[in-house]
Amino acid sequence: MNVVATSHSLPPAEPEWVHEGSFHILEQLSKPVHRNLEPVGPHYLAHARRKRHHRTFSEDDR
Amino acid sequence: MSDTEEPQQKTVIGISYGNSNSSIAFTGPDGKAEVFANEEGDRQIPSVLSYVGDEEYHGAQAKSHLVRNPKTTIAYFRDFLGKSFADIDPTNAHASAHPIQHDSGVAFSVEEKAESGLSTLTVSEITTRHLRRLQESAADFMGKPIDGCVITVPTDFSESQRKLLVEASKAGGLEVLQIINEPVAALLAYAAREETSHPADKTILVVDIGGTRTDAAVVASRGGMYTLLATQHDYELGGRQFDDALIDHFSKEFIKKHKTDPRSNERSLAKLRLECENTKKTLSLSTSSQISVESLADGIDFSSSVNRLRFDMLTKKSVDQIVALVESVVKKAELDLMDINEVILAGGSSHTPKIASRINQIFPASTVVQAPSTMPTALNPAELCARGAAIQASLIAEFEAEDIEQSTHPAVTVTPHLAKSLGVVIAAPEGDAGKAEDKVYVFLESETAVPARRTATFVGSKTGGDILIKIVEAKRESVDVTPPKEEKVNGVDDEDEDDDDDDDEEDIKIFKRVTEVERVLAEALLKDVKKGAKIEVMLNVAGDLTLTLTARVVGSQGGVRGTIPGSAL
Numbered sequence A: 001m002n003v004v005a006t007s008h009s010l011p012p013a014e015p016e017w018v019h020e021g022s023f024h025i026l027e028q029l030s031k032p033v034h035r036n037l038e039p040v041g042p043h044y045l046a047h048a049r050r051k052r053h054h055r056t057f058s059e060d061d062r
Numbered sequence B: 001m002s003d004t005e006e007p008q009q010k011t012v013i014g015i016s017y018g019n020s021n022s023s024i025a026f027t028g029p030d031g032k033a034e035v036f037a038n039e040e041g042d043r044q045i046p047s048v049l050s051y052v053g054d055e056e057y058h059g060a061q062a063k064s065h066l067v068r069n070p071k072t073t074i075a076y077f078r079d080f081l082g083k084s085f086a087d088i089d090p091t092n093a094h095a096s097a098h099p100i101q102h103d104s105g106v107a108f109s110v111e112e113k114a115e116s117g118l119s120t121l122t123v124s125e126i127t128t129r130h131l132r133r134l135q136e137s138a139a140d141f142m143g144k145p146i147d148g149c150v151i152t153v154p155t156d157f158s159e160s161q162r163k164l165l166v167e168a169s170k171a172g173g174l175e176v177l178q179i180i181n182e183p184v185a186a187l188l189a190y191a192a193r194e195e196t197s198h199p200a201d202k203t204i205l206v207v208d209i210g211g212t213r214t215d216a217a218v219v220a221s222r223g224g225m226y227t228l229l230a231t232q233h234d235y236e237l238g239g240r241q242f243d244d245a246l247i248d249h250f251s252k253e254f255i256k257k258h259k260t261d262p263r264s265n266e267r268s269l270a271k272l273r274l275e276c277e278n279t280k281k282t283l284s285l286s287t288s289s290q291i292s293v294e295s296l297a298d299g300i301d302f303s304s305s306v307n308r309l310r311f312d313m314l315t316k317k318s319v320d321q322i323v324a325l326v327e328s329v330v331k332k333a334e335l336d337l338m339d340i341n342e343v344i345l346a347g348g349s350s351h352t353p354k355i356a357s358r359i360n361q362i363f364p365a366s367t368v369v370q371a372p373s374t375m376p377t378a379l380n381p382a383e384l385c386a387r388g389a390a391i392q393a394s395l396i397a398e399f400e401a402e403d404i405e406q407s408t409h410p411a412v413t414v415t416p417h418l419a420k421s422l423g424v425v426i427a428a429p430e431g432d433a434g435k436a437e438d439k440v441y442v443f444l445e446s447e448t449a450v451p452a453r454r455t456a457t458f459v460g461s462k463t464g465g466d467i468l469i470k471i472v473e474a475k476r477e478s479v480d481v482t483p484p485k486e487e488k489v490n491g492v493d494d495e496d497e498d499d500d501d502d503d504d505e506e507d508i509k510i511f512k513r514v515t516e517v518e519r520v521l522a523e524a525l526l527k528d529v530k531k532g533a534k535i536e537v538m539l540n541v542a543g544d545l546t547l548t549l550t551a552r553v554v555g556s557q558g559g560v561r562g563t564i565p566g567s568a569l
Ligand SMILES: Nc1ncnc2c1ncn2[C@@H]1O[C@H](COP(=O)(O)OP(=O)(O)OP(=O)(O)O)[C@@H](O)[C@H]1O
Pocket: B017, B018, B019, B020, B021, B022, B044, B209, B210, B211, B212, B213, B214, B238, B239, B240, B277, B280, B281, B282, B284, B346, B347, B348, B349, B350, B351, B352, B382
């Protein structure tokens, strides 16, 4: 798996965290747009293989 | 790796099939794609067939017959494939065999052999013959028969045109593994050069300036996968317009001296056209060029010269049109010129320095413009499609036909793409007012096909303590970062078309694109992070748009994990 090392820092949790648990959902992702991927190149072929065999990234990693 | 006992590896090639030229490429054992020359030494093989005497000529030889045997020379036929006669523009075939109406669409009527009478050759048949000749050249070069090919076509080639092309190729004994889009092939040619297995996400503009047409495409490249965001075409703009400018220029010169117009005689015009094209090509490399045509008209020889400056003036209108097309396709993709990370210039006419420099001018300095005159490491623009096709051919060479069929089926290609960029809020750098800095680190750009995931590490806070991870949808905004300067009184004569000297730089405003928060989707708390610790964050968006965040301090257990359920698609 590829990890990008950034030099950014993340903000402190201020003011205090008031929600239950440590993950709080506000909204869902925007509706996606359905588009055609160009069936070309090594990365697409890997995508197509995963999709056709119903495999996830992590299963593919192994 | 041992390549001694490779079980009968397939020999496959890439073919770029243009109205003006075609080329063939293969991928060597080192994985590098290379365009090869035919027996005559041409890498750009004119898409022309000529029937003279009992011979069929192909490529450059056939093209030279445009002077003496235009009626039996067939050129500019690719775009006629699968079209009805009423739908074609025959202008380009004016000085060669004329297209005629046929049951199957368009055909040509030529005498194939001396005294044999006219035969009707459909565009499909001509395509078959042309591809067969290319295949023969390839087999000759490789020293073995060709098992299959990938062919590039413009993005506006219809499904039925693609099908006809596959059939035409097959009829000549050449199996087509896949038909792919030209701009994507050009991208692949460049992508293959990068050493990384994780290519950076970019938005790329491909401008293909050929002989008879110019095609532009905005492509999202995300995780090495490509999605066309917008395409636009101009069928009356290409290298021929540049040739025409020289033809007119030299004709006027000839008229002045000899009172006769070489354009009024077909053969004179054909001669002049061929020579002007050569002169034009020379001007891409040198600042001036000679032309000489034996017996141009009325038995009078012609010789003259032209310099690049003059040529640039003569062709300004066409270059303006190319620039306008570029601006228009970016707008069509609902993007700003500043959102284009890279421009790839493809097609033979992209050798023209002025075209590259004018396109370069409208983009910010950070945008890479891949063309011979703006980027010393640029690939040959005329070779990009064939190279890309060869790379794709080698990737799928060993696939079963059914595998290719399934992998290219809409059930697999049609994919949900993120409407908005996804990222996390980052802390403002110390001492910065925060005005022109990114507020969000983007993990997944808009137009990324899902499923997709990205991982990045951050540096924890300066003070230590609890860290907030805000997952947001981000937008890009232009911020005016023009440095303040002494006030100046300005005239009103700006806003004019750019001339070649850029000395009124005072009026140029400098903008920077920065990421801003558009919507906060979720917040996560990472507790008790030590001062300066490294934090690893992963965002994973599943095919149903379920987003999963995983964050942890590098080298420690636990951390935080949360999921935003996917909306119904
Ligand atoms: N070095 C050069 N400088 C300028 N123009 C060039 C150069 N080399 C080739 N060209 C021009 O490029 C054009 C051909 O482009 P290309 O080989 O990409 O053709 P094509 O894709 O078959 O074109 P189309 O389908 O648009 O007719 C011709 O007009 C040719 O004169």
